[in-house]
Amino acid sequence: MFSNAVHGKSTSYRIEEILGEGGFGKVAKSRRADTKELVAIKMSHDSGAFKHEVAALLKLQHLDGDRCNIVRFIEHFTHKTKYCLVFELLDLTLFDYWSSRRFNPLHLYEIRVIAQQMLVALDALKSIGLVHSDIKLDNIVLVNHRLQPYKIKLIDFGCAAEGSKLERRTRVQTLPNRSPDVILGLPLTEAIDMWSLGALLTILFTSKRLTSFYSVSLSSCVPFVLICFTAFTFVFYAFFSLPCCYSKYSDSLLSVCLVIHVGYDAYATVCLDFCSFALNE
Numbered sequence: 271m272f273s274n275a276v277h278g279k280s281t282s283y284r285i286e287e288i289l290g291e292g293g294f295g296k297v298a299k300s301r302r303a304d305t306k307e308l309v310a311i312k313m314s315h316d317s318g319a320f321k322h323e324v325a326a327l328l329k330l331q332h333l334d335g336d337r338c339n340i341v342r343f344i345e346h347f348t349h350k351t352k353y354c355l356v357f358e359l360l361d362l363t364l365f366d367y368w369s370s371r372r373f374n375p376l377h378l379y380e381i382r383v384i385a386q387q388m389l390v391a392l393d394a395l396k397s398i399g400l401v402h403s404d405i406k407l408d409n410i411v412l413v414n415h416r417l418q419p420y421k422i423k424l425i426d427f428g429c430a431a432e433g434s435k436l437e438r439r440t441r442v443q444t445l446p447n448r449s450p451d452v453i454l455g456l457p458l459t460e461a462i463d464m465w466s467l468g469a470l471l472t473i474l475f476t477s478k479r480l481t482s483f484y485s486v487s488l489s490s491c492v493p494f495v496l497i498c499f500t501a502f503t504f505v506f507y508a509f510f511s512l513p514c515c516y517s518k519y520s521d522s523l524l525s526v527c528l529v530i531h532v533g534y535d536a537y538a539t540v541c542l543d544f545c546s547f548a549l550n551e
Contacts, residue, residue, distance in 0.1 A: 276311065276349040278356060280304070283311060294319065294428060295352075299359060309344060312355040319428055320346075320353035326430035327355070329398050338394035339387045341411070341425040360423060361414050365407035368474065376474045383420040384410070384474070388467050391424045396433075396460045403442040404429040405466035407473075433460050446473065 275284050283300040286308075290297045295314030302309060314320060327343045335342040335358075344356040364384070368376070376384075388410065395402060402409075404426060413421040429442060436442075436458035443452060449465035451458055472478075 276300070276313070276347075276352065276354055278345055278347045278349075278354065280345060283309065283356070285311070300356075308359045310357045310359045312357070313352045315351055315353065317353060320355070323355065323428045323430070326400060326427040329400060330427065332398060333394050335423070337390075339391040339423050340394060341423045357425070360425070361412040363408050364410040364412065364422065364474075367412060367415070368407060373477055375477045378475075380420060381471055381475055384422060385467070385471055387420075387422050388424070392460070392463050392467065395430075395463070399432050399434065400427075400430050401433045401436060401458070401460050402427065402430050402463050403436075404444065405463050405470060406444050406447055407470060410470075433458075436462075 275282055277283075282303040284303065285298045285300045287299040288296055289299050289310065295312065295316070298311050298313065300309055300311045301307070324346050327346070330340060330343060333340060341360065342358040344358065346353075346355050348354065362370075388405075392402070402424065405424075409424060409426040410422050411425050413423055415421075431442075441452075442458075443449060443462065443466055447466035447469045449462040450456075451462055451465070
């Protein structure tokens with residue numbers, strides 16, 4: 271059981287509501303005693319997972335969370351047997367938002383805005399050498415959909431790791447968003463986050479999960495890859511309706527998509543250029 275109050279390093283927090291729970295523990299909406307600000311506190315009893323996430327979050331403090339679309343981390347502390355992480359309070363997850371739409375495909379303009387912000391976030395992580403490793407709908411959160419429509423932030427760095435320390439055959443990423451690099455035991459880089467983002471955007475656009483078409487076995491990996499390439503073409507090319515004079519964007523994008531183990535820098539640059547154009551057309 272969690273008590274109604276926890277005591278941090280800088281202030282105390284009164285727990286007002288449990289927002290969610292899972293294998294990691296619980297997330298509670300809480301109020302700071304000093305400023306009365308509402309925050310989110312992630313509480314668990316797993317010291318190992320806590321230390322791992324704290325290490326990643328401390329690296330994130332070098333970034334501007336608002337500009338980079340990454341959740342603002344406030345502090346960490348232990349309270350009795352609970353390990354606590356304090357974050358700014360955000361709105362609903364992208365999964366919850368999609369659920370409220372009865373899992374119907376999102377409009378193209380919505381996907382464009384989400385894609386551009388996520389690319390900025392992943393580029394920021396790349397700049398400090400971090401791989402998120404768990405890009406999924408539950409870990410992308412709307413900041414305040416009523417006041418700032420489609421403004422999002424990336425959360426949950428419990429699986430984050432330094433890119434230089436990722437090992438082959440590491441079981442990372444949820445199955446619908448798992449990169450072929452992981453499945454095939456290829457060297458792992460920041461590119462696995464880019465694949466997850468593409469898979470996620472495909473799901474939002476088509477309302478079809480990629481796991482409907484493949485299993486984790488190597489024997490079915492090739493058709494999975496072909497289906498994903500088709501999905502990338504479907505989302506980023508045909509339905510962005512680019513004028514023929516901008517075919518260089520689509521040609522470049524497809525040329526990097528049609529490689530499983532792709533360099534992050536080339537992929538991110540093409541996608542950012544593509545989204546920047548699409549948002550301004």
